[in-house]
Amino acid sequence: MRTNYTRQLGLNVELNSLGLPIRDDKKSRKLKEMSKIIDETQGVIELVMADITTSDRAKKGRTGLSGDTILRCLMIKHIFNDSYEELESDLKNHIGAIEFVRLPDCYAPSKQTLQKNIAAVKPETFAKILLLLNGHAKAEGMEDGSVLRIDSTVTETLIHDPTDNSLLADCIRVMDQLLTKVAAFPGSKIVWSAANKVTKRANRLCRKIKYCRGEDARVEFYRQLVGLTHDVVRRIQYPLKAVPLTSVEMIGWKAEVEHFLPLIARAIDQCERRVFNNEKVPASEKIVSIFEPHTDIIIKGGRGTEFGHKINLTTGRSGLILDISIESGNPADSEKLLPMLGRHINHYGSTPRQVAADGGYASQRNLTEAKALGVEDMAFHKKCGLKVEEMTKTKRVYRKLRNFRAGIEANISCLKRAWGWGRCNWRGLQHFQAYIWSSAIAYNLSVMAELALA
Numbered sequence: 001m002r003t004n005y006t007r008q009l010g011l012n013v014e015l016n017s018l019g020l021p022i023r024d025d026k027k028s029r030k031l032k033e034m035s036k037i038i039d040e041t042q043g044v045i046e047l048v049m050a051d052i053t054t055s056d057r058a059k060k061g062r063t064g065l066s067g068d069t070i071l072r073c074l075m076i077k078h079i080f081n082d083s084y085e086e087l088e089s090d091l092k093n094h095i096g097a098i099e100f101v102r103l104p105d106c107y108a109p110s111k112q113t114l115q116k117n118i119a120a121v122k123p124e125t126f127a128k129i130l131l132l133l134n135g136h137a138k139a140e141g142m143e144d145g146s147v148l149r150i151d152s153t154v155t156e157t158l159i160h161d162p163t164d165n166s167l168l169a170d171c172i173r174v175m176d177q178l179l180t181k182v183a184a185f186p187g188s189k190i191v192w193s194a195a196n197k198v199t200k201r202a203n204r205l206c207r208k209i210k211y212c213r214g215e216d217a218r219v220e221f222y223r224q225l226v227g228l229t230h231d232v233v234r235r236i237q238y239p240l241k242a243v244p245l246t247s248v249e250m251i252g253w254k255a256e257v258e259h260f261l262p263l264i265a266r267a268i269d270q271c272e273r274r275v276f277n278n279e280k281v282p283a284s285e286k287i288v289s290i291f292e293p294h295t296d297i298i299i300k301g302g303r304g305t306e307f308g309h310k311i312n313l314t315t316g317r318s319g320l321i322l323d324i325s326i327e328s329g330n331p332a333d334s335e336k337l338l339p340m341l342g343r344h345i346n347h348y349g350s351t352p353r354q355v356a357a358d359g360g361y362a363s364q365r366n367l368t369e370a371k372a373l374g375v376e377d378m379a380f381h382k383k384c385g386l387k388v389e390e391m392t393k394t395k396r397v398y399r400k401l402r403n404f405r406a407g408i409e410a411n412i413s414c415l416k417r418a419w420g421w422g423r424c425n426w427r428g429l430q431h432f433q434a435y436i437w438s439s440a441i442a443y444n445l446s447v448m449a450e451l452a453l454a
Contacts, residue, residue, distance in 0.1 A: 031100045033449035034075070041136045044071065044129050051121045065109060070117045071129075072101040073109075077118075078419060078442035084111035123430060126437030127324075131347055133444055134322055138348075142451050143318040145348045149408045150340055150357040152333055153416070155436060156308035156423040157295045162288035164271040165206045165222070168229050170290055171264040172202040175232040178257055182239045185250060198232055222275045229268055233261070263290040284329060294429040298330050301360070308424070311436060312336045314344060315411050317404075319447050321440045323347060326433050333360030338369050351375060354397075356405035359384060367391060381405055419443050 038044060048067035065073075076097045077087045090097045092108040103109075109117075137143045160166065176199045179192040205225045212218050236257060245251050266287045273279040283297040288307050298306045312325040312333075323343055325336065337357060345351055351374035359382025367386060370378045377392040379401035392398040415421040419439045426435040 028096050028099075029453060030446070030449045031079075031096050033452050034445045035072070035100050037133070037136065037445060037448055037452070038068075038071070038075075041132050043132055047125045047128055047132075048121055051125050052117060065113070065117050069101060069103060070121065073114055074118050074121075074438055075442045075445060076101060077114075078439050079446065081418070081420065084115050087111065087114055119431065119434075121434065121438075123433035123437050126434055126441060130321070130324075130437060130441050130444065133441065133448070134320060134348075137318065137320055137444075137448055140448075140452075142448060143316045143320050143322070145316055145322060145344065145350070146353045147317050147404070148314050148322070148344065148352045148355045149316075149405045150312065150314050150337065150355065150361060151405075151408045151412060152300070152310055152312045152336070152358070152360070153412045153421065154298045154300060154306045154308050154310055155421050155432075156306060157289070157292045157432065158423065158425050158427060159289040159292050159295055159307055162307065164267075164274060165209045165225060167267045167287070167290070168225050168271060169199075169202040169206050171229055171260075171267055172232050173199045174260055174290065175236055175264070178253065178260075179232075179236055179239070182243060182253055185243070185247075185253075192235075198228060202228060219275060222271065226268060226271060229264070233264060236261075260290060263287060263293055292427065294432070296327075296329055300330075309432065311421075312340055313408075313412075313440075314340055315408050318451060319407070319411060320444050321411070324436060324440055326436060333358065334363045334366060337361040337366045341370060341373060341375070345373065353377070354401060355379070356401040357381070358405070362386060377401060379405070415439070415443060 045067045048071050052064065052067060052070060073087065073091065076082070076090060077084075080086070080090060080094075080097070082090060088108065088111040091101060091103065092098075134143065134145075138145065176196070183192040202225060205221050205228070209218055209221045209225070212221060240254065240257050243250055243254065245254065267290060270281055270286060273281055286297060287293055288295050288297060294309075295307050296309055298308065298310055300306065300310070310327040310330060312327065314322045316322050323340065325340060325343065327336070341352075341355070353375070354377040355370060355375050356379045359380055362380035362382055362384035364386065367378055367380075367390060377397055379391050379398050380386065381402055383391075388395050388398045392401065412421075419442065421436070421439060424432050424435045426432060
């Protein structure tokens with residue numbers, strides 16, 4: 001009908017394979033170029049297929065989505081900054097997304113199907129895909145990797161602002177939910193219901209701790225909260241031992257309890273040490289969330305405390321992300337310069353000619369080792385006692401590299417504002433890593449498409 005209608009109007013409108021008019025706006029051309037880059041990069045789809053064919057999703061049910069479709073759906077999710085619900089809608093209604101993803105027979109998967117398929121792809125796979133895309137960029141003359149800039153940033157995890165009382169309240173709420181769940185099992189002899197109101201009591205104590213005056217009163221409320229937590233933990237011990245593992249639900253319930261109990265024990269111990277014993281608990285021993293226990297406490301550059309993971313990244317003259325390192329803990333930037341240079345040499349087979357890095361990476365050892373690796377000019381944003389003549393050939397080269405380094409701040413700002421690096425809303429360490437790598441892939445595809453269309 002659309003073809004006949006356009007003919008009646010005397011319009012020469014080209015239609016795609018879906019019978020939809022081909023759009024020629026800037027965004028559509030960009031998506032088309034990104035699709036072309038994915039097609040031309042050898043080995044990308046095979047990497048995704050290797051993950052999804054070995055996952056649990058491939059062992060039952062009908063034949064699922066292809067690796068190409070899964071990767072393209074994820075790219076649309078990052079490009080449009082979609083939730084899974086919004087992604088499902090875009091794959092049904094957005095012409096550009098439909099053309100880019102190439103769904104078979106206009107089939108639009110549900111948000112549950114999209115989430116399960118995307119979650120099956122490992123972060124190591126995304127890391128390999130990024131290297132393949134950068135290899136394609138090098139072959140096309142977009143980026144040669146001879147000039148680098150290095151900096152670090154922090155991506156937060158999906159947790160609320162942690163305090164000792166809110167952490168204990170989370171513990172009580174989880175145990176309350178698990179006790180309510182086991183009491184509802186068929187044939188269960190466990191008596192537990194909302195009438196116990198332990199979650200409400202915990203929330204009430206949290207408010208009292210927050211608004212009370214005087215240290216003695218605050219400590220007393222903490223004693224009541226810790227006592228309530230101990231009581232709920234004791235109550236869950238009996239069903240943990242008594243519930244027979246006769247169904248999948250009961251096995252899952254027991255596994256969930258056994259997962260949370262050590263985390264709750266850590267939260268109680270941390271609170272007792274900090275509040276009752278006035279002990280300073282090292283950051284490496286702290287737990288800030290029982291839901292995201294992998295979260296690190298990051299204090300960077302004298303700024304406020306952040307809760308997530310530190311990320312070191314390198315970019316080149318093109319603005320492409322060349323490498324990412326997701327750190328454990330809060331290592332000093334100066335400890336990561338040489339490992340990042342080593343990774344770049346291993347991945348790209350050559351030493352960069354010039355490197356510009358933030359002042360936090362500056363040290364005499366780093367400068368000496370970088371020069372020994374073959375770096376001709378190594379410029380730090382802050383001299384930190386180093387002489388310009390030691391770092392670069394001339395002051396002009398130093399100024400040029402220092403100005404070049406400032407460009408990575410724009411890259412990081414763009415990643416945080418438009419590509420989701422401000423806060424990761426995927427749960428678990430593996431999914432956090434997958435989120436960061438896959439977002440970097442979408443960002444690089446966007447940059448490569450813009451360079452190709454320029």
